[in-house]
Amino acid sequence: MGNSKYLGLYLLAPAGVFVFLFFLAPVILTAVFGFTNMSTATGISGGSYVASQSSMLALRDRYGLDDISEQLTTVRYTIDEEGLAAALEAGADPATVNELGDTFLGQSYETRRDVERAIKTLNARPSSVRAIKAIAGQFERSVANTRYETEDEILGAIAEFGIELTETESAAIIDVTYTGWVFTTQNFKTMFSLPDTKKTMINTLFYVFTTLILFNVGFALVLAISTHYMDSGPAGFFRSVWLLPRITPPVLYVLMWKWLAWDSGFLSVMLEPLGFEPRNWMLDSPTNAWTFIILINGMVGASMGMLIFSSAIKAIPEALFHASEVDGATRRQQIWHIIMPQLRWPILFITSYQTLSLLTSFEYILLATDGGPGGATEVWALTTYLKALSNYGGALQYGYGAALSLVLVVIGITLSLIYLKVFNFKDLTAKPKIE
């Protein structure tokens, strides 16, 4: 008996693994990535240390270490074994190289001219000025733009270069020159400081709630209720028609809308005789773009609500309709007093489910307007996609994208909780409503 308590858990264990791998892990990873600065530049594994132009900029801006940045980017000329070898490799006269080594090894110069002058003092000096310049170039030394694998390497190189650093200065340099990703809250600071963020959020809420109220719940209810009062033949036909957008591949479906709206498409052709200039009706203005976006999504989204609501209405005992009829209920009263109370749970379900799916769905927008015109229809999920996975510049900001997704997750959960409260979930689950 004691074992049987755990039997279910054992049986569910394989499913649990999959739930973890495919549901929980992505959410956790998203949350973690959201607090990093991962991007194409940092890569997703560890990095190295480079005193690049941008890191020097950061050294000045963030730490005020202007002089150190100056020194690190300064070029020097040092006659060392490395340089001699490189000169030989480059095809310089070995006699010249040997004499240079014997005479000046270990010498440092501020400018290339100084090195050239030194070479000219040699007995075995090259005859051409170009050859002298070429040899001098081999001794150019700078910490900047060299890739070091570890902290010690870059600090060693700096010390070797003759720059003395305090502890804080070292730390600052390590911080700015590291090319791998680090944990940071910078994503959220950036997000809340960008003016576009607010616009995108407003777009998103407008998109979600307008589509939800007008189509995914509203129109779905209209369809479900009106087909309930039809004969079964026409009702089935109507429901099937509304399922078509759902089962059409999105790319084709949106293409049909685009064709409808193109400047040589159906709308333009139809409206031209009425005095309207042919134009791309979809991208003509933000209002038009939104109208199309909401229609495109709504036509697809209404079908699910319609099916759920229809079956919920079917589950109402027919006697209740008969009873309300003889009690004197008009059709409108019947809808309000008999059907709607029984649809409370399905409406809650569809509202929550569709809110979440609208919040995260952007494929129809991507295909139809790609956020245009001028970012007017850019929603949060689309921004996330563009930032994290599809940037024309090729610089993909995984960390920022994850931070954006995290905001969607938080909004989704918050809205669901609000819905449960509004629809009085406890009351809904407490008692069976149809015996």
Next chain:
Amino acid sequence: MRILLDKFTKKFSDLTVIDEMDLEVRDGEMIALLGGSGCGKSTTLFSICGIHKVNGGRILFGDKDVTNVTSQERNVGVVFQSFALYPHLTVENNIGFPLKLRKESKAEIKRKVDEIAEMVHIEPLLQRRPGELSGGQQQRVALARALIRRPDVLLLDEPLANLDATLRLEMRSEIRRIQQETGITAVLVTHDQVEAMSMCDRIAIMDAGKIIQIAKPRDMYENPVSDYVAGFLGSPPIAFLTGQVQDGNFVEPSTGTKMPLSAEIAASQSGRQVKVGIRPEYFQPDGATKIAGTVSFMESQGRETLYNVTLPDGSILRSIQGVHDPVHIGDRVEWGVDSAEMMVFDMNGLRL
């Protein structure tokens, strides 16, 4: 208010369920539509209240032709077999629902609900929901809801079918009491002859969409127009024997027992095959015309015992008797038929 069905016909696409039915329910009367399952009782009821549109004939309430009046405007109260209470409303709101639809004031609704709740004895339940009520309580609520508008007619579709035996007995008299108190014209649909006989002023017995006979329960019991009616009424049911009429007697073929017939029947049916019906109370040990058979079944009903007596050719007679000396299954008995109470039918089942 009187209800009149005049050549009322109802079809479902090709299937004619009711064919030219005539029926008059008198003002203040409670009539039972009695018949087997699928004979069209509910269809008739739903047509009277307007849920079904009729395909022919007329329906009159009083002198008013309501054939084409919607159910919303017919002013009928209906109690459905499943009670059909609104699950999301309290008892109070269920009962007040018809008034709310007519936008009566809250105070008025409350007053009327309280009044009717008192009549059907459910005052303490007003704040509950249907799911929290027993079957009998739901039944009372359904009745109250049907009656609150003071409907012209009250229609009850198998109102007791979903109740257990004791509740059924209680609600039988309750429904009758309420009907009589309100004086409302009522139609009770039932397949249970006991219900029909005990609750109603008259019974209309139906078979395959037709009314076979309308009469007061006692009259119908004593004077059924056909073997179908005779077989429907009475529990335990009547038993039938088939035989020939010879010399003024019905001759039971397997035993040769002669049972005297009335003079007219003897004369008109002489030499013909007939069917006689013998009710269990007229086949007793002290009956006049003795017939012998074997006891094949016994069932104690407490105060009385039911016996089946099988004759040599396998036909069965039933007897119901008070408790007396033990008789056992397999015993051979010779009991007597009270042939004056025998009902005689022709071979088509019509009463002679």
